[in-house]
Each structure stands twice: as structure tokens, then as C-alpha cells.
Amino acid sequence: MTRARSIELRLVGLPLVRPFRTSFGTSTEKVCVLARLETDHAEGWGECVADLEPDFSAEWNASAWAAIEDFLAPALFRAGDVVTEDLDGLFAFVRGNRMAKAAVVNAFLDAELREREASLASYLGAARDRVVCGVSIGITETLDGLREQVDGYLAEGYRRIKLKIEPGIDVDHVAAIRGEHPDILLSVDANAAYSPGDVDVFRALDAFDLLMIEQPLHHEDLLNHASLQSTIRTPLCLDESIRSAADAIAGIELGSCRIVNIKQGRVGGLEEARRVHDACAERSVPVWCGGMLETGVGRATNLALAAMPNFTLPGDTSASARYFPEDLTEPFELAPDGTMEVPSGPGIGTAPLPGRLEACTTRTQILRP
Ligand code: NPG
Secondary structure (H helix, E strand, O other), X not given: OEOXXXXXXXXXXXXXXXXXXXXXXXXXXXXXXEEEEEOOOOEEEEEOOOOOOOOOOXXXXXXXXXXXXXXXXXXXXXXXXXXXXXXXXXXXXXXXXXXXXXXXXXXXXXXXXXXHOOEHHHHHOOOOOEEEEOEEEOOOOOHHHHHHHHHXXXXXXXXXXXXXXXXXXXXXXXXXXXXXXXXXXXXXXXXXXOOHHHHHHHHHHHHHOOOEEEOOOOOOOHHHHHHHHHHOOOOEEEOOOOXXXXXXXXXXXXXXXXXXXXXXXXXOOHHHHHHHHHHHHHOOOOXXXXXXXXXXXXXXXHHHHHOXXXXXXXXXXXXXXXXXOOOOOOOOOOOOOOEEEOOOOOEOOOOOOHHHHHHHEEEEEEEOO
């Protein structure tokens, strides 16, 4: 049992090495909320995966901050001595707001594990000490710009390339990259930009031996994903549609997807992420670890998650240098074989570098009972 004594929230901003464009917008800077939670014996870190605007999900940085300040932190302080496994129940009175919950759940778990000197990977039952990494490439105006990035990342060792697509920037780009790289693991991610009437685009993409097509349709539209899946042979993967283990079970049982992207921050933290993993494993559906351009704090969390047994496909767990000129933590590096080490120190095994954290922070608030 551990008691949370304080939660320090920080808004941090880190410039990206290059703009990242998806079908819903372009980011040039990573701006997120970090939670540092103190218990009597340790501190723990949680990174919130919400963004500046409610575009990928209904949450955004300011809403996550308010959810933690107004509801989650007071509930945790009132509860007194608890264990991480209690938190999802404790926070159930707050509907949704999963990204906010994840920051607190993960920070609490990190503190608990540091106190026990146990690694997050061992807590989750890691099956490996290195994970195979892929990289997600934003939409580029030109094919040459895309080629340059694909070639660069393959040369660095990345073992799966994911191309962001949107209506009008899809089949031609995929055809060109597949033509030049017939044997690589290649996938596409639409971030829900298409509608059921676009089935011809997906029939065309079906010809390129893609590992998967990720989230082609609206995030609330499981039924049309199921009918699309029944007309193409490429596996569909759901991301935005999966907010919980219940969603994953529904998506699988309805035939809406054959692969699941797990982002622990999107589903409310590591406890629910573990339940999504287990629900998929029980149904023989492979999973992989998604990314939200996390700083080293979220990256360390994701690497431990990706070491679980059913994470059998390369994830969006790329090296710090793919995102930032300078990370918040010691940088995570890709080995030439395209793998990254799973942190083995207590908790998430890393923490923000103090000077770097100060330099990146634009707002701070300390919450206490
Ligand atoms: O490598 O962390 C990464 C980025 C992977 O493509 C990626 N993330 O839709 O999955 C996504 C996308 C994303 C990034 C979505 C940031 C929202 C915010």
C-alpha cells in the first residue's frame, strides 16, 4: 500500500526534428502534460498523451490538466493507502478522460515499483529484453520527400515502415514505396480519414501486401470497419476505436479488425493496456505498441509494454532522435538491427533530466491533499 502525497503537473514543450503531418493536422512541437507523483518513499512519472487540440481524441492538454486537478488527484488523496490495481476502480466515477487517468495511474505505478525496486517490464511480465522497432512517417507533399525519409529510416535499421495516408495522398505513394522496397514490412495509417464509400481506395491498397491498414474509418464506426474487412484481404488494425479492453473485444468479435494497436495512454494507462493485451491474446489477435510522439518518459513506458508476449509486431517505438533534437530524458537509441533495449531499472527506468525539464516547462502546479 502506498499513499500519494503530491502530484506535480508540468506542461512541457519540445521542438520536433521535422513537422509531423497526419490526416488531421501538422505538429511542429510536442506539447504535453507530465505528472510527477510523490509517495512517502519514492517519486513516479507519468506522461499524458493528450495534445494541444482535441483532434486525435476528445481530450487535450488543458482538459487533462483540469481532470487531474479537479477530480483524479482529489480522489487519490482522499483514498489514502492504495495499490495501483485500485486506481481504475477509484477513477471510474470520472467518465472517459482516459489520457488524464493514464498519466496518474502510470505515475503511481512508477512510484510503487521504484519503491519495490522492480522494473515495469518485470511487473508486466515481459517476454523479451529488446523490442523490434518500426517508424511512422508523416504525410509528405512530394514522393521524393517520402522516399528520402523511407530510405533514411531503413538505413538506420527500422524494421517496419508505416506511411500516414489521407484521401488523395495514398495509393500512388504506397505503390511507389512498395515498388522500391518489395520485401519490407509496410503498413498505412489513415487516422480515420476515409468513409465507407472509399472502398475502392482500399481495394487498390490490397494489392501491395501491406502488413495492415490502420484505422481507415471513423473511430465510432465498428460496423463499417467489419464490412470493409470482409471485402479486402489486408488485415485492418484499429487504433482510435480502441479505448478499452471492451472495445477491443467488440472490434475483434464483430470482425472489424484482425490486429490491435495498443497505446497505453489512450486506454487509461498500463492496467487497462494489460487487459487489452490479454483480451487480444485470448483471441489470437496480435497487437503492437502505438506511439504518440512521446518524450523519454512515455517512451520508456511503451518499451516495457511492448516487451509483453503478444506484442508480436514491430511498434511505433522509435528512437529519441527520430522525434527530438534533444529528449527530456537520456536519449533512447536504436541498435543497427532495428531493436531497442527495454529499460530494466526500477519503475520505468528513466526520469527527466532536471535541467532539461526546467528548460522545457511552461507551466507548473503542485497538487496536495
Ligand atoms: O512514433 O510516436 C510515434 C508516432 C506514431 O503515427 C504515430 N502516431 O495516429 O498513431 C498515430 C500518430 C499520432 C501521433 C497521433 C501524435 C496523435 C498524436
